[in-house]
Amino acid sequence: MRTTAAKSVCVFCGVILLLSCLLPMPAAGADVSYAWVKQDTGSNRQLSGVSCADASHLWASADSGKSLFYNGASWSEEETGGVGTFAGISAADQNNVWMVGNNGRVVFFDGTSWSNQASGTGSYLVGVSALDAGNVWAVGWSGTIVYYDGTNWVTQETGYIYDLRGVDALDASHVWAVGTGGHIRFYDGAAWNDQPSGIADILWDVDALDASHVWAVGWDGTIVFYDGTSWSRQASGVTDELCGVYALDGQHVWAVGSSGTILFFDGTSWSEQESGTVLGLSGVSGLDSEHVWAVGDNGTVLLGQTISIESCSPATARIGETARVEIVGSNTHFEDGKSAADFGQGVSVISTTVTDETHATATITISKDADAGPREVNIVTEDERPVPLSGGLTVEHSSFYFAEGTCRPGFDPYLCIQNPGAGDAEVKVTYMLGDGTTREETLTVAA
Template structure:
């Protein structure tokens, strides 16, 4: 395409979003300039987020648009790919962690620097694509907030990605599948030819829904209380494909009929309080309250998919290298508008210190304490935090109330005891070792762990060092009684205590583990470096995908349905129905410790004296009440 003059180009990127306030969906659609795809290129799908757009198409084409501020950054770029096979779908939670699927079972992964082929495209000894199940073409992919994804394609193939590897799931059909969508509660839907609609149950099994219609479904959209499916069938009478929309509601399928005939429909997405639909021959429609409006596209080429943008605008991609939008400035539509930051359930509390806070603890009587640099020890009185006298000028990394005094420990292996008025040095190792965590079952049973495999035990009379069998640092300690404790540390180290000895307990990761917690011996979580998260179910540890770069530094809870993990850059995860969900903290500072209290309040502390409090958890919303 001919490059627009610079003045016009800059104006294009500065103008306000298209549409009118009265009928925002009525703005005419136009082609996005400077795409760089040719007339022979088919663009099948795309993804947007974090100010970027990725579009995939034939011959392994992946176009990337970065909505930066410099002239050079606002260009469509052709990305290098390992194979020139058509790519039909793309999904991901972040711009540096994307998955594309396509022809010959191709699955490509982008890690922020390059695309790598992880599955499919198998070549036989004759240099041709092998006739094998792994080469079954894939046409759609979708995933959930936990980083799991499902891809579907020919012959009823369904592949599941658990965050680490792909596995095939048993489908109740051999019909070609062309669409997949993940619901918030873990249910997954897939659709394809001959009216095929599948539902994945929470136990992982797939069942076929009883759809009496013979539509060839190409797209699926989950709405508040219903599901919309779009596609078409070939009819001899009109001599071509006829588009069809089907609604699934209250267990029944219903074909939606309209006065105007539609060509085959390819995609549908939520759009400006309604539904945007694209199809063959450049057709665009807006559906709301069962009223269908044809939109102006001025383009005769087939449109294959819709890419939703953060502001509610959208791109439509298709044949002949087409990328279209109704937004005057699609670059502005890549970023959320001012004030569109997701509301956080966490609020900042007034803090009496600007020192880094390392730990937080709830005593048996419900009193909460926090501790940190330069001898900082805080106590929560009502809704206010106030400072206690400092045990010393040394950093305090952990506190524990045994019911017979508050203990504080940290640098230089020193442990102090507070009697309600003054601090007294309770134990001094005379070593440059830092105590990092404490846990106890009562006044005569308190443990402390720290640098170089340090484990100390207080029996009510004196502190004694225990043999740990390691020189690695131990960062966290959690227990369920005198003979049931875990300590975690460097390089995936987990030690368990049986009342007599400490022994290693293999997790299966080399990442540092910074915290451990669990409501029972058969339900334990540990978190650590680069988003590491593992779960023990009573028989074995299983690593759980978080797809995070942030370090997770602390985990705490009161039950299997009330647990939280916090980490760097204000990262907070909440455990819900066995899945860890990321939720906004409203802060970008590092969070070092979290404490879920027995009365329902949750507190997180961290850098610069930050103290956050979470609102009480609201009742869960049923699946179809969520968009």
């Protein structure tokens, strides 16, 4: 089972009071089809990491020996029995959760309560990754790596003296640890070895989707990617410190950091997503594209969800027709006077009337020259551009029915079809024979 572990802590200071009075604005090229919504935690603690077991078992590591827990409906604070600051958290499942922190502190949740575990080190432990109940790695200052085998924590020799800040275990023979100076260490199941990253920046976190898709993030907007052979830099487009990374799949990867920065990778390039906050974000984790959480300063928890068009009714309209269409959005923010419906080529929008943030009515006219076929349906509200509803409206040609009749011998029936459009038109003619059977002819009528 691949865990969604939060593995590192970033500390932001100095600029928060100044920036808190500024309104965040969407960056050029920002992804505006994804919404981050603040969840009320009732806490002002510094949250350093987040990890999900499932949609109703989610933990965030915090300062003052605390953790926050989400049960699918609300957040609550938990006593862990530990003291000091916890810097990383990882949930293998709902009954096996670890948090690590200063002075080598490790606490464990068994599904009922938290208890202390002896790590055997006094080093500051910053990151942790739990593969399962018997394979857990924690990393920290001075190259410290400790391993839990289901019974005890033991030190693993690395031959490394620099601070490590993040760790992720794909399986027992694919474990990465990152840290100071761009150093990346790799565990193959037998020993830790160096993997050259090609950079010298501090790396804060790492997440492995599989053996050939691994991302690490860090100082000054640094993102590096491992393809199974070597590490290479990816352009982030920002200079903010990046503190957490989470890969759902090859087309859905998030990185978070200082000043509320959230970046998204779609499989080709990174773009910014509007977070709605200027507070520092330290960790990100998720289950699917509708369940992604980012956490950070002052008890901040953000839930990310796709903004999309969910339905369109009626779903068909005929050429030349004027119709009222009801549109329903998901996680949208429709606003009267600012939202505009769009149905694509050949469909004119006369008006868009908003009922609430997720419901609107569009009055449309189908051009006489419109091509028949499906259209994407969307409603754009200023910078918000939802994922459109593909095939939400289908433009149909009109059907005509003629009176039944017969022809006397020597007379031939005929039907005159004229095309007033700018392009060729396809016409289907269905007729009945004397024996009651029907035939269909398809004709192309030139413009």
